[in-house]
Amino acid sequence: MADLSTIIHNIKLKNPVLTASGTFGYGVEFDDFFDINLLGGFIVKGTTIHPRQGNAYPRMAETSSGMLNAVGLQNAGAQYFATEIYPKLTKYETNVLVNVSGSTVEEYVACAEIINELDHMAGIELNISCPNVKEGGMAFGTSCPSAAAVVSAVRKVYKKTMVVKLSPNVTDIAEIAKAAEGAGADSLSLINTLLGMAINAETRKPVLSTITGGLSGPAVKPIALRMVWQVSQAVKIPIIGLGGIMNATDAIEFFLAGASAIQVGTANFIDPLATVKIIDGIDNYLNRHKISAISDLVGCLHL
Amino acid sequence: MQMKKSVQNLKVISNVKLNDDHHLLQLHAPNQLESIVPGQFANILADQSQSIFLRRPFSIHAIDYQKNIISILIKEVGEGTRSLAHTPVNSFLNVIFPLGNGFSLPSSKEKVLLVGGGCGVAPLLHLAQVLSKDANDINILLGARSAVDIVELDQYAIYGKVFTTTEDGSHGEKGFVTEHSIFGVKLDSFSRIYCCGPEPMMKAVASKAKANSVSCEVSLENTMACGFGVCLCCVTETIQGHKCVCTDGPVFNINQLKWQI
Numbered sequence: 001m002a003d004l005s006t007i008i009h010n011i012k013l014k015n016p017v018l019t020a021s022g023t024f025g026y027g028v029e030f031d032d033f034f035d036i037n038l039l040g041g042f043i044v045k046g047t048t049i050h051p052r053q054g055n056a057y058p059r060m061a062e063t064s065s066g067m068l069n070a071v072g073l074q075n076a077g078a079q080y081f082a083t084e085i086y087p088k089l090t091k092y093e094t095n096v097l098v099n100v101s102g103s104t105v106e107e108y109v110a111c112a113e114i115i116n117e118l119d120h121m122a123g124i125e126l127n128i129s130c131p132n133v134k135e136g137g138m139a140f141g142t143s144c145p146s147a148a149a150v151v152s153a154v155r156k157v158y159k160k161t162m163v164v165k166l167s168p169n170v171t172d173i174a175e176i177a178k179a180a181e182g183a184g185a186d187s188l189s190l191i192n193t194l195l196g197m198a199i200n201a202e203t204r205k206p207v208l209s210t211i212t213g214g215l216s217g218p219a220v221k222p223i224a225l226r227m228v229w230q231v232s233q234a235v236k237i238p239i240i241g242l243g244g245i246m247n248a249t250d251a252i253e254f255f256l257a258g259a260s261a262i263q264v265g266t267a268n269f270i271d272p273l274a275t276v277k278i279i280d281g282i283d284n285y286l287n288r289h290k291i292s293a294i295s296d297l298v299g300c301l302h303l
Numbered sequence: 304m305q306m307k308k309s310v311q312n313l314k315v316i317s318n319v320k321l322n323d324d325h326h327l328l329q330l331h332a333p334n335q336l337e338s339i340v341p342g343q344f345a346n347i348l349a350d351q352s353q354s355i356f357l358r359r360p361f362s363i364h365a366i367d368y369q370k371n372i373i374s375i376l377i378k379e380v381g382e383g384t385r386s387l388a389h390t391p392v393n394s395f396l397n398v399i400f401p402l403g404n405g406f407s408l409p410s411s412k413e414k415v416l417l418v419g420g421g422c423g424v425a426p427l428l429h430l431a432q433v434l435s436k437d438a439n440d441i442n443i444l445l446g447a448r449s450a451v452d453i454v455e456l457d458q459y460a461i462y463g464k465v466f467t468t469t470e471d472g473s474h475g476e477k478g479f480v481t482e483h484s485i486f487g488v489k490l491d492s493f494s495r496i497y498c499c500g501p502e503p504m505m506k507a508v509a510s511k512a513k514a515n516s517v518s519c520e521v522s523l524e525n526t527m528a529c530g531f532g533v534c535l536c537c538v539t540e541t542i543q544g545h546k547c548v549c550t551d552g553p554v555f556n557i558n559q560l561k562w563q564i
Binding site: 022033053057058060062071269271272 | 307308309310348353354355356357358399525526527528529531532533534535536537538539540544545550
């Protein structure tokens with residue numbers, strides 16, 4: 001058995017497999033399927049200071065090797081999370097991170113302050129990349145000054161590990177990555193979904209109620225790999241790679257591109273056991289290649 | 304004990320073509336099936352292709368607990384359902400089940416009406432099976448376009464009185480299911496109505512139930528990515544805000560929904 005452990009700032013992961021926010025609920029939904037303590041950790045649903053109903057149905061379109069979603073950060077709000085959901089998460093021994101979003105800098109800060117009080121939460125993932133909300137969300141992640149503004153404001157109130165989740169809907173992701181790092185991010189996760197669209201030719205209508213939505217699944221993997229590679233050349237903080245990871249080989253590709261850990265997202269919808277299969281597969285790969293530790297693989301692309 | 308959801312590889316032990324676009328698949332589970340509520344569903348993986356990425360959800364049509372068999376009624380509507388409908392016997396399907404809440408069942412003997420339209424008839428056979436165990440007065444109304452589209456009539460007839468409508472009049476009364484004479488008189492002699500089918504039909508049935516103050520449950524089939532409450536894509540508007548059809552449903556009492564009826 002190879003050493004699968006990895007470190008993201010102050011968070012020790014027993015293996016480098018996390019789950020992507022919005023694809024794993026609050027973890028409890030997977031209790032029937034497997035012991036989620038086997039994961040390096042999981043990242044719970046995007047949380048905002050105020051409750052959000054999210055967008056109207058239809059919110060999903062199946063597309064070539066992927067899907068579009070337009071959920072729009074439906075959640076019951078940070079206070080509800082702290083009082084009703086958090087107590088159910090303290091039973092888990094693995095790392096739990098909360099994905100934090102907002103429409104204004106003040107909302108991000110207020111939400112992060114509430115999460116900061118929750119001892120059992122290992123960190124936050126600051127979502128400056130949600131493409132499905134009218135205000136805020138991705139708007140913060142598409143320019144260097146606004147990314148830096150929200151990251152530095154949250155940095156002042158959030159004391160534990162702060163991962164910043166980047167949007168791929170930008171011209172130069174490395175610049176945004178550097179801005180987030182400069183503003184105090186401890187780690188970067190990328191990529192969030194790509195803005196896309198689906199049309200029903202028969203009805204001549206858009207499939208999604210919001211017309212556009214976020215594309216995920218294997219269709220986005222080459223873009224995600226490219227961006228992880230570019231960002232790994234630009235920053236010193238650890239990177240968490242995600243985007244279309246369906247199996248262990250996909251995960252290995254992200255480690256080679258420079259990710260210290262990975263997140264499994266859309267694959268959870270199709271195979272609730274995808275994460276545990278990926279953990280086993282990573283171990284098999286390392287043993288087969290006689291690599292003793294996953295850390296020896298990170299960024300070791302042969303050029 | 305009510306069965307927990309799990310991912311299982313189930314063996315296809317029979318695949319019967321019922322008409323041009325309906326197939327009935329019998330799937331054998333390796334382990335003893337525990338109790339599954341009528342109206343619960345299964346999310347089945349089709350062979351992945353460029354255009355098939357997500358699972359396809361199907362109502363559980365019937366269950367044989369002695370033989371550990373669940374039946375799935377599949378209507379071919381696209382590439383995914385076509386691929387699943389033609390699964391060869393002796394091959395395996397990867398199935399997540401049982402999912403969702405299911406219909407609520409009467410605690411004592413009641414006179415009930417089950418209304419199904421098109422492929423929406425699927426969960427009603429399992430419902431009739433379970434209801435018949437408590438010797439309920441079961442009335443089943445099935446609507447379809449034409450006589451060839453009405454499948455498994457003999458199976459429903461085992462458990463209750465069956466009525467039919469067809470749009471072309473080739474079987475039963477002519478017209479839409481909601482035009483059947485059963486809705487013309489004393490609908491309030493039924494203590495509940497269970498309904499599954501296309502949304503306009505369910506709304507029409509719900510409207511009649513509401514007008515006659517009869518309790519009515521409908522089974523929705525919004526498009527979904529996961530089927531177990533994490534993607535939040537299949538929501539419907541309820542009086543308590545957006546609820547997931549996959550976990551809070553697929554069965555809803557019409558009083559919970561914000562339907563204009």
